[in-house]
Amino acid sequence: MNRIKRLAVLTSGGDAPGMNAAIRAIQLTAAACNVEVIGFKHGYNGLFEQEYKTLLGHHVQNIIQRGGTILKSARCPALQTPDGPAQAAATLHQLDIDALIVIGGDGSFRGALEIAKHYQGQIIGVPGTIDNDVDGTDNTIGYATAIDTALDAIDKIRDTADAFERIFLVELMGRHSGYITLSAGIAAGAEQIICPEFGSLSPDDLRSVITPIQHAQLLLGKSSYIIVVAENSYPGGTTALAEALSHAIGIECRACILGHIQRGGSPVGADRILGTKLGAFAVEQLLQGAHLQMAGEINGEAVLYPLSKTGERQKAIDPFLVRWQQQVGSY
Numbered sequence: 001m002n003r004i005k006r007l008a009v010l011t012s013g014g015d016a017p018g019m020n021a022a023i024r025a026i027q028l029t030a031a032a033c034n035v036e037v038i039g040f041k042h043g044y045n046g047l048f049e050q051e052y053k054t055l056l057g058h059h060v061q062n063i064i065q066r067g068g069t070i071l072k073s074a075r076c077p078a079l080q081t082p083d084g085p086a087q088a089a090a091t092l093h094q095l096d097i098d099a100l101i102v103i104g105g106d107g108s109f110r111g112a113l114e115i116a117k118h119y120q121g122q123i124i125g126v127p128g129t130i131d132n133d134v135d136g137t138d139n140t141i142g143y144a145t146a147i148d149t150a151l152d153a154i155d156k157i158r159d160t161a162d163a164f165e166r167i168f169l170v171e172l173m174g175r176h177s178g179y180i181t182l183s184a185g186i187a188a189g190a191e192q193i194i195c196p197e198f199g200s201l202s203p204d205d206l207r208s209v210i211t212p213i214q215h216a217q218l219l220l221g222k223s224s225y226i227i228v229v230a231e232n233s234y235p236g237g238t239t240a241l242a243e244a245l246s247h248a249i250g251i252e253c254r255a256c257i258l259g260h261i262q263r264g265g266s267p268v269g270a271d272r273i274l275g276t277k278l279g280a281f282a283v284e285q286l287l288q289g290a291h292l293q294m295a296g297e298i299n300g301e302a303v304l305y306p307l308s309k310t311g312e313r314q315k316a317i318d319p320f321l322v323r324w325q326q327q328v329g330s331y
């Protein structure tokens, strides 16, 4: 029996294109089941500041195509204080909220698990982050758009790299995960891909980067050379890496830090569909009693995955593409 009368939703951590599609699907699906939806603003901060509003049909009209999140997102240090989770749960109880949907990444899910220790209602997660570093789903909402955004930029950099016969290093996001870097790098035909999963890179030993560059120049006569680099791959960042390479090989290397542009923009179709599917699935599963689960998608099928396992291990990037890039693509 459906005992949920009122559910809440929030978006937390780095915003991701497609979060609005998920919010829309949650509101529409809940409304169709006569369940009221409360939207908390600014991630978990909305629980502390009691900043929320009832989401009605007109609030979710014309948002599926918009990047960002109509609920705003944020990181919330207050939830990581000793009393934070109990305070957040108290707001949910006070507002008679029977269930909470958290759209965010593995950090947001850790926060949800802490709140669950003090909360009597149900909690479900919907994976939304450009990093795609959440276990239990093939793709997170926002990842597909971030790849296309990065790709568009790298293609443009290729033109100027070619005209100037330069080496460019393009830094992509992904905190501790090489998903965006590997995918965008492969799709852009990047000559090299550097990400945490490929092993560490030390200022004292840049041979693994320099040897393929020299090989390409000597044997292949390349007029442009693009290296995509995941953020946090090199001490001092990608600008420092470009300087070290310029010094080591005597060729001007330029760094381009793509940054937050990767988080914005209109979501591509795949993210609108994923956001809609997982948002709707989350509501349906809550109504059937799901608790402490994430609504994910594996092999095209919507599935539940224990929230506690979503950040347990590093989700592996495609080993086939890694091997191909290392053995063939870099030469």
Ligand SMILES: Nc1ncnc2c1ncn2[C@@H]1O[C@H](COP(=O)(O)OP(=O)(O)O)[C@@H](O)[C@H]1O
Residues within 6 Å of the ligand: 012, 013, 014, 044, 074, 075, 076, 077, 078, 079, 080, 104, 105, 106, 107, 108, 109, 110, 111, 112, 114, 128, 129
């Ligand atoms: N261990 C934790 N305990 C309580 N809250 C947490 C914890 N880890 C993350 N959070 C909450 O989740 C928010 C978002 O986490 P973050 O890692 O920044 O983003 P994401 O969810 O995208 O991975 C944090 O600002 C914090 O409020």
Ligand SMILES: O=P(O)(O)OC[C@H]1O[C@](O)(COP(=O)(O)O)[C@@H](O)[C@@H]1O
Residues within 6 Å of the ligand: 013, 014, 015, 105, 106, 107, 128, 129, 130, 131, 173, 174, 175, 231, 263
């Ligand atoms: O916007 P901020 O706070 O500088 O955070 C940047 C980080 O957020 C992201 O864009 C998204 O990460 P999360 O989804 O895990 O929050 C990372 O790729 C990046 O490292």
